[in-house]
Amino acid sequence: xxxxxxxxxxxxxxxxxxxxxxxxxxxxxxxxxxxxxxxxxxxxxxxxxxxxxxxxxxxxxxxxxxxxxxxxxxxxxxxxxxxxxxxxxxxxxxxxxxxxxxxxxxxxxxxxxxxxxxxxxxxxxxxxxxxxxxxxxxxxxxxxxxxxxxxxxxxxxxxxxxxxxxxxxxxxxxxxxxxxxxxxxxxxxxxxxxxxxxxxxxxxxxxxxxxxxxxxxxxxxxxxxxxxxxxxxxxxxxxxxxxxxxxxxxxxxxxxxxxxxxxxxxxxxxxxxxxxxxxxxxxxxxxxxxxxxxxxxxxxxxxxxxxxxxxxxxxxxxxxxxxxxxxxxxxxxxxxxxxxxxxxxxxxxxxxxxxxxxxxxxxxxxxxxxxxxxxxxxxxxxxxxxxxxxxxxxxxxxxxxxxxxxxxxxxxxxxxxxxxxxxxxxxxxxxxxxxxxxxxxxxxxxxxxxxxxxxxxxxxxxxxxxxxxxxxxxxxxxxxxxxxxxxxxxxxxxxxxxxxxxxxxxxxxxxxxxxxxxxxxxxxxxxxxxx
Numbered sequence: 001x002x003x004x005x006x007x008x009x010x011x012x013x014x015x016x017x018x019x020x021x022x023x024x025x026x027x028x029x030x031x032x033x034x035x036x037x038x039x040x041x042x043x044x045x046x047x048x049x050x051x052x053x054x055x056x057x058x059x060x061x062x063x064x065x066x067x068x069x070x071x072x073x074x075x076x077x078x079x080x081x082x083x084x085x086x087x088x089x090x091x092x093x094x095x096x097x098x099x100x101x102x103x104x105x106x107x108x109x110x111x112x113x114x115x116x117x118x119x120x121x122x123x124x125x126x127x128x129x130x131x132x133x134x135x136x137x138x139x140x141x142x143x144x145x146x147x148x149x150x151x152x153x154x155x156x157x158x159x160x161x162x163x164x165x166x167x168x169x170x171x172x173x174x175x176x177x178x179x180x181x182x183x184x185x186x187x188x189x190x191x192x193x194x195x196x197x198x199x200x201x202x203x204x205x206x207x208x209x210x211x212x213x214x215x216x217x218x219x220x221x222x223x224x225x226x227x228x229x230x231x232x233x234x235x236x237x238x239x240x241x242x243x244x245x246x247x248x249x250x251x252x253x254x255x256x257x258x259x260x261x262x263x264x265x266x267x268x269x270x271x272x273x274x275x276x277x278x279x280x281x282x283x284x285x286x287x288x289x290x291x292x293x294x295x296x297x298x299x300x301x302x303x304x305x306x307x308x309x310x311x312x313x314x315x316x317x318x319x320x321x322x323x324x325x326x327x328x329x330x331x332x333x334x335x336x337x338x339x340x341x342x343x344x345x346x347x348x349x350x351x352x353x354x355x356x357x358x359x360x361x362x363x364x365x366x367x368x369x370x371x372x373x374x375x376x377x378x379x380x381x382x383x384x385x386x387x388x389x390x391x392x393x394x395x396x397x398x399x400x401x402x403x404x405x406x407x408x409x410x411x412x413x414x415x416x417x418x419x420x421x422x423x424x425x426x427x428x429x430x431x432x433x434x435x436x437x438x439x440x441x442x443x444x445x446x447x448x449x450x451x452x453x454x455x456x457x458x459x460x461x462x463x464x465x466x467x468x469x470x471x472x473x474x475x476x477x478x479x480x481x482x483x484x485x486x487x488x489x490x491x492x493x494x495x496x497x498x499x500x501x502x503x504x505x506x507x508x509x510x511x512x513x514x515x516x517x518x519x520x521x522x523x524x525x526x527x528x529x530x531x
Contacts, residue, residue: 004290004298005230005518007313011302013230015309021228021282022236025221026243028275031187032218033247034254034268035210037363039153039479040377041255041264044134049088049142050075051122055096063102067129073105089143093120132260139200148200150479153364155204157475159211164472167216168465171223176285176461177278180220184275186213191269195262210269211472217275219468223461226452227287228305231518235395237452241445242388248381252374287519291458295319334459335466340512340527344454347507348447348467351408354504355444357474357481358411358497362437364482365493383434387441395446399515400453404446405505411439412501419491419498440501453514454529456522 012018050071060070074091096105121144128137136142141149163183171179190210197203226237251268258264286298286305299319306313336342363380394403414436421429448464455463485492512529520526 004287004521007299007302008228008230008305010311011306011313012309012311014233014236015305015311017305017308018229018233020308022225022240024278024281025225026240027271028184028217028221029240029243030247030250031268031271032214033244034251035156035187035191035214036244037248037251038264038268039149039156040364040373041251042135042261043141043149043152044136044373046128046130046133046137046142049126049128049137051088051091052125052127053091053094053096054125059096059102059105065102067127071127088126089122090119091122091125093118130259132262134261135203138261139203141200147480147484150483152204152207153360153479154476155208156211157472157478159208160215160472160475161469162208163212163215164219164465164469166212168219168462171216171220171461171465172288172459176220176224176227176288177282178284179216180224180282181276181279183213183216183220184272184278186210187217188269188272191265191272195265195269215465215468215472217272219465220461222448223452223464224282224285226449227285227457227460227519231516232396234449234453234519235392237449238388238391238395238445241448242385245381245384245388245441248384249378251381252377256374287457288461291521332466334523335455335463338523338527340529341523344511344526345463345467347511348451348454349470351404351443351447351504351508352451352468353470353474354408354500355440355447355474356471357478358415358440358501359444360475360478361482361493361497362433362440364479365486380434380437383438384441387438388445391442391445395449396515399513400446400450401509401511401513404443404450404508404511407439407442407446408501408505408508411436411443412498412505414439415494415501416498419494443501443504450508450511450514453517453519454511454526456520456526458522460519 048071051074052070053074056070056074059065065073124140126137126140126142131137135152136149139145139148167179167183187210190206190213193206194203194210197206222237222240225240226234229236254267255264258267283301283304284297286301289295289298289301296319303313334341335345391403414432418429418433418436421432423429451464451467452460481496482493485496514529517529520529
C-alpha cells in the first residue's frame with residue numbers, strides 16, 4: 001500500500017485543484033486581518049467632545065442653541081474657573097433649569113462670577129460632535145472609562161484564546177472543513193450583532209464570541225491548505241500570509257470611506273457569510289481522514305484531486321497506508337509527553353507570545369504617535385509585503401531556523417534603537433521603526449509555518465491552536481502595555497519589546513530544521529526530526 005505522500009505526488013502536489021482551494025481559503029486571511037486590527041479604526045478618539053451640565057439639554061432646546069453655542073457656554077466658564085482643568089472630563093458643579101437666562105445662564109451666581117464656580121468630574125453625560133463615529137463616542141469610553149477601549153481588544157484576543165482551545169480540538173476530532181464552515185457562520189452572525197449592540201456589555205460578549213469563531217476559521221483554513229500540498233510546496237503557508245497583509249492595507253480605505261463604526265463593523269463581518277459557499281468547493285483534508293481510519297473517503301478525494309489536476313491515479317490504489325499510531329482525543333499532555341515534542345511546544349508557545357505582543361503593539365502604537373492614521377496604517381501594511389518575499393527567497397535555500405532567529409533579533413534591536421532616537425530625526429526614527437515592523441512580520445509569518453511542520457497529523461490542528469493561544473494571550477496584554485506604559489514614557493513599550501524579541505531569536509535556534517522534510521504523521525516522526 002502506498003503512503004499518502006506517494007499518492008499525493010502522483011495526483012499532483014500543487015496542481016489546479018490545490019491552487020483553487022488555496023485561493024479560496026486565502027480570502028479568510030483578509031477578513032481575519034480586518035478583525036485583528038480593526039480596533040484602531042473602530043476605537044478612534046473623538047475629535048471634539050465635552051461634558052454636559054445637568055439641565056443644559058432642556059435649556060438648549062428652549063433657547064434654540066446650536067451645539068457650538070452650548071459648548072462655548074459650558075467650556076468658557078470652566079476655563080475661567082480652572083485653567084488647568086481637563087475640560088473634556090470635568091464640568092461646572094451647577095445645574096441649569098429652564099428659568100435660566102438664554103443670554104447669560106450663569107447670571108444667578110451674581111457677584112461670585114463664573115471664574116469662582118467649583119467644578120466636578122463628569123459622570124457620563126458627554127456630548128460628541130459625531131456621536132456614532134466610533135465605539136469611543138458610542139459607549140462613552142473616554143476620561144475615566146478610557147481603559148475600556150483597551151479591554152475591547154483584550155476581550156477579542158481572549159476570544160481567540162478560547163477558539164484556539166475549543167475549535168482547535170474540535171477540528172482534530174470532527175474534521176477541518178466542518179469546523180471551518182461553522183466558524184465562518186459564527187464570525188458573520190456575531191459581527192452583525194456587535195454592529196447593533198445596544199450597550200457595551202452586549203458589544204463585549206459578542207466581540208469575544210466573534211474572536212472565538214474567527215480563530216477557528218483562520219487556523220483551520222491554514223491547516224487545510226498545508227495538508228493538501230507536497231513538502232516542497234508548504235511555503236504557500238507563507239504566501240497565505242500575504243492575504244492577511246492585503247487585508248491590513250485594505251482596512252484604512254474601508255474606514256476612510258465609511259463614516260461610522262457600525263458601517264465598518266458590517267463591512268468586515270458580512271464577507272464571512274460568503275465562505276459558506278465553500279461547502280461545495282473545498283473537501284475534507286484527506287490527511288485528517290486517514291488519521292480517523294477513513295481511508296476509502298481519503299482515496300476518493302485523492303482521485304478527485306488527480307482528476308482536477310489532469311493526472312491519473314492508478315486503479316491499483318485500493319487503499320492508502322494508515323498510521324499505526326493509536327488516534328485518541330488530543331490533549332496538552334500529548335504535546336509535552338516526549339522530549340522533542342516538549343521542547344518544540346514550549347519554544348513555540350513563547351515565540352507566538354512574543355511575536356503577537358510586538359506585532360500588535362507596533363500596530364496600536366500608530367494610533368498614539370500622531371500623523372495621518374489612514375496613510376500611516378496603509379504604509380505599515382505595505383511594509384509587510386517585502387517580509388513575505390524575503391521569506392520566500394530564503395526559507396527554501398537556508399532553511400527555517402536562520403531567518404526565524406534573525407528576524408526576531410533584528411526586530412528587537414530596531415525597537416531598542418527607535419526608543420532612544422531623538423524626535424528631531426523623524427525620518428530616521430520612522431525608517432528604523434519600519435525595519436522593526438518588517439522583521440517582526442517575518443517572524444510572525446514563519447512561526448505559522450514552523451508550527452505546522454513540527455506537529456504530527458494526529459495533533460496538528462490542536463497543537464497549532466494551543467501554541468498560538470499564547471499569541472492571543474500576548475494580544476490581550478498588548479493594548480494595556482502600549483497605552484498605559486506610554487503614559488509614563490512613550491517609548492517604554494519598545495524597551496520591553498526589544499528584550500522579548502532577542503530572547504525569542506536565541507530560543508528558536510533550538511528547534512529542529514524542517515526544510516524539505518515530509519510532514520510528520522506520528523509523534524515518533526517528530527522525535528526523529530532532532531536526529
